[in-house]
Amino acid sequence: MRMSRQDAAKNRERVLRTAGEMFRRDGYDGTGIAALMKASGMTNGAFYKQFDSKEALIAEATAQALAENAEAWSKVLAGAEGDPLTAIAQWYLSDLHLEHRGKGCTYATLAAEAPRHEGAVRKAFDDGLRHTVEIIAGLEHSGDAQRDETAALRYLSRLVGALILARAAEDPDLSRHILEANRDPD
Template structure:
């Protein structure tokens, strides 16, 4: 059977997008190749026409998910210089992000699992963390000295990801909301402490 031009690329993209959603929702280890391919309406054997291994797919799915989150944060950071970081923090630590795990930040959903991994999954997650730190440093006020920018950005990223993880982990909705509020305040305090 002949397929239209671009069919293989479109199929590969569909596999990666579906995997990214399932990995966020269930974890990388819990998602099997056979079940994933079945969800898409393809056979397990077809997987190997696109990827060498599940790790290869996971690396690509992580890259897609991490770039999507960076794009959303860049969009949130298009405010005036003084409001950019606040908009990024508010966007990341929103109830919408907390409640939408399937479309949320891969760092917040898979950091712990990736920390136990080796190879391409951990390497891709490490690259994602580095890129997130660079992005946040771009949104820091210009009054923060260059020598402090990376350290300050690392602290803000830690605050964002840790807050999101804890707000999703608790089964108490009020405590979850309080974590988000406390995280927004803490991220602002981190920046203000060195901006003056």
Template sequence: MGHSQADKAATRERVLRIASRRIRTDGVNRPGVAELMREAGLTHGGFYKHFDSRDDLIAQAAAFALAEGTAKMERSAHKNDEDPRAGLIDAYLAKQHRDGPATGCALVTLGAAAGRGDSHFKEAYEKQVRTYLDLIAGLDDGGEDAHAEAMLTLSALVGAVLMSRAVADKHFSDELLKTVTDQLTRDDSRPVAA
């Protein structure tokens, strides 16, 4: 790749990284092209060297944001060698994740937009859901219920972070994270609280 091609690729990635953070904090409808390009240190006119349209940028930024989470999930799982599933749960339901939507899991922030999005957006979202399900199922002993357990776990993780960000009472938000963490990591030999 020539120097100018490498520069163009680096610039494109910088714009995608900025846009992926902005859509996770502000939603897919808010950041304008001029604003994103300014934040990247570029002019609005240079936008079309990298993207066909704003919709193209947003779709690519959403896919970028979704895919960025895979490495984070894998690192989280490996923080606890004794119980990788618990490590992943602890990291996902941490207050830092709740308080950092710009760099947090895009499944939480982009779910509603994906539900209203076009087929490409839905496919990118689905691909990430399936990737996480495989990752989580692989952390368990691989029993016949591993896929179903992974679906339940991922749904609880995404839902808990979404709700903990949406409520006004910080103590209640903390309680949501702690309770879901405790329930997902509880010893299965103990009875579940009613």
């Protein structure tokens, strides 16, 4: 029995979402096709009907996960009261984000792995970074676009670095101290 295009599209979307979560949780190389497809409720054969290769899936799932990151940033900013940079820092450097890699920031989980992959994965990161920096730079109002972009890059790097270090620390007190020390945008 043939599957409808609508069902095929839903299955592909489910694989992409599951892959994005598993990649963030276990890394690109720590996620096998068999485990991914099982978690998606599908067979290995279905993978090869939907994607040319694991590398193609990695690039597409990364782009989707980074787009989801940008949506989350925008949602936090839309609900921010007071200083939007403080709202982002409070949300991003939270205990919840610290403890849930699979649903969290793609930059903090996969940026170190991306250079070991093909150009499409790196392009997904470039595009995602540019978009996130635009969101943050739009909050700056110095009148100098390059200065605002530089400040946004610095701010994003600080948040991502703090989250990575907090996740790497074994001592929960040290982890929380790292987060707290970086919640103030100044």
